[in-house]
Amino acid sequence: MNISYDGEKAIISGERIDPCVVFDCGQTFRFEKSERGMSGIAMGKRIYVETTGENLVIYPTTQDEMQSVWTDYFDLDFSYTELERGFEGDEVLKRTLTCCSGMRLLNQEPFETLISFIVSQNNHIPRIKKIVAGICREFGTHIGENDYAFPTREQLSRATVQDMKELGVGYRADYIVNTVNMLGQMNVHAIFEMDYFSAKGALQELSGVGPKVADCVLLFAFKKKNAFPKDVWIKRVLSEYYDFTPKNDRELVAFANEKFGEYGGIAQQYLFHYIRMQNPVKSK
DNA sequence: TTCCAGGAGCGGA
DNA sequence: TCCGCTCATGGA
Numbered sequence: 001m002n003i004s005y006d007g008e009k010a011i012i013s014g015e016r017i018d019p020c021v022v023f024d025c026g027q028t029f030r031f032e033k034s035e036r037g038m039s040g041i042a043m044g045k046r047i048y049v050e051t052t053g054e055n056l057v058i059y060p061t062t063q064d065e066m067q068s069v070w071t072d073y074f075d076l077d078f079s080y081t082e083l084e085r086g087f088e089g090d091e092v093l094k095r096t097l098t099c100c101s102g103m104r105l106l107n108q109e110p111f112e113t114l115i116s117f118i119v120s121q122n123n124h125i126p127r128i129k130k131i132v133a134g135i136c137r138e139f140g141t142h143i144g145e146n147d148y149a150f151p152t153r154e155q156l157s158r159a160t161v162q163d164m165k166e167l168g169v170g171y172r173a174d175y176i177v178n179t180v181n182m183l184g185q186m187n188v189h190a191i192f193e194m195d196y197f198s199a200k201g202a203l204q205e206l207s208g209v210g211p212k213v214a215d216c217v218l219l220f221a222f223k224k225k226n227a228f229p230k231d232v233w234i235k236r237v238l239s240e241y242y243d244f245t246p247k248n249d250r251e252l253v254a255f256a257n258e259k260f261g262e263y264g265g266i267a268q269q270y271l272f273h274y275i276r277m278q279n280p281v282k283s284k
Numbered sequence: 285t286t287c288c289a290g291g292a293g294c295g296g297a
Numbered sequence: 298t299c300c301g302c303t304c305a306t307g308g309a
Contacts, residue, residue, distance in 0.1 A: 026290055121291040127307060128290080170305030175292080210292045231290040248299080272290075 001076060008060035010070070015081050017056040017074075018102025019049040025273040027106055027220050029116055029129045030136075030150070043069050043109060044141070044149040072107050080104055083263060090259075092241045093267060096274035103273065105266055106220060110188055112150040113221035118175050118208045120216070127168075134167040135159075156180050175208025182206055196224050211249050219265040227265045228256040229272075237271045 001014040019038040023031035031040030037050030037057075047070075050057045058070060071077065084101060087093035115135070120128050132150075139151035139159055157180050164173035183206070191199045199222060203214040212231055218224035228234075230252055238244045238252075242259070246252035260267040 117290075118292095120289090122289055122304085123291090123306080124289045124308065130307095165305085168306065171303090172292095172305080208292065212291055216290065229290065232288090233290070276290095 001079070003066060003071075003076075005063055005066075008062070010058045010061050010063075010066045011052075012056040012058070012076070013054060015056075015076075015079065016054075016102045017051075017080075017104055019051065019056065021100055021103050021273065022074075022106065023049070025100070025103065025269060026125055026276070027269065028108060029120075029125070029132045041136070041143070041147055041149060042106075043073060044143065046144065046147050075104050075107055080266075083266060087267075087270075092237075093270060096270040099277045100270045100273045103266075103270055105225070105269060107223055108221050109150065110191070110217065110221040111153050111183070114179070114183075114203075114206070114209070114213075114217050115150075115156070115176060117213045117216045117220075118172055118179060119169055121172065121208070121210075121213060131168050135164075138163065138167065153180060153183050157184065172208060178207035179209065191218075191222050196226055199224060200227070215265070219269075225263045225265045226257070226261075228253065228260075228268050229265070231272075233272050233275050234268060237275050240275075241271075 001012065004011045004013070020033070023038040023040065024033075028040070028042070030042065031038045034048060034050075037048060039046065039048045041047075047061065048057075048059050058066075058074075061070060080103060084097060087097060116128070116132050119131050119135075123131075135156070136148040136150050139155050140148040141151075141155070143149050156176075159177065159180070161173045161177050164176050169176060191202055194202065196218065199218055200211070200214045203209050203217055204211070209217075212229050215227040215229035218227035219229060230246075230249075235245075238246070238255070244255055246255060256264040256268070
């Protein structure tokens with residue numbers, strides 16, 4: 001993979017990256033289709049992500065910012081091309097490449113990921129996007145036109161349960177307010193250094209965070225590529241394509257480890273996106 | 285109108 | 298540990 005620069009554009013070559021897959025696969029809720037690709041707000045800034053020929057273009061940015069922010073955000077030090085080659089040995093994973101090739105797992109900001117996935121529970125993606133946008137608009141920093149950054153913990157600590165309910169989060173309002181308060185007494189950054197099971201346990205101490213939300217946060221924010229979130233779609237995948245119905249969380253973890261290894265979480269994301277693409281009506 | 289969603293918490297068995 | 302119920306909301 002190579003990164004070159006043209007004005008305020010960073011051009012990435014040598015690795016197939018499909019922005020429509022990356023930003024429309026349910027790992028982040030702040031991107032929408034733009035004229036030539038996808039655009040959204042991440043790490044406190046609006047960016048545009050497009051493909052031109054075989055290359056991916058990210059703008060506006062600088063070489064310094066690419067090195068300090070976006071290389072990590074886009075997980076550019078990890079070769080998904082090589083990973084996809086490893087899918088050849090699994091018929092189902094191989095099939096996902098027809099519509100999921102060019103996927104990447106983003107390394108997102110932990111607080112935003114945590115709150116967003118508390119909102120996500122028992123919810124539809126379009127509605128999650130709407131609610132997250134509202135949280136940003138009401139409590140985040142205005143960064144231009146109609147753009148707002150996701151609020152910091154301190155900013156969101158000013159939100160009451162009633163405020164959250166007015167944004168449509170429903171019964172999750174208590175979870176969010178409680179978790180925001182609990183995080184004031186917790187060193188979230190320490191989770192980066194924990195092993196998978198300790199990290200999952202630590203997250204599940206928080207209000208409204210169960211096994212599924214914890215796995216999503218570990219996978220999408222804390223770089224635990226073996227975290228394997230189990231939602232209704234993945235249950236379908238395992239049941240329909242692998243003829244496997246886990247009795248409990250332990251059985252699922254064992255199955256994912258054996259079947260998909262240390263990058264099970266990434267495989268999970270291909271499977272998640274694939275089955276949703278097969279069921280376009282249900283997934284909306 | 286009914287169904288369902290990137291589920292978690294709770295009480296009871 | 299497991300099971301079943303409840304929770305709020307709105308798009309399809």
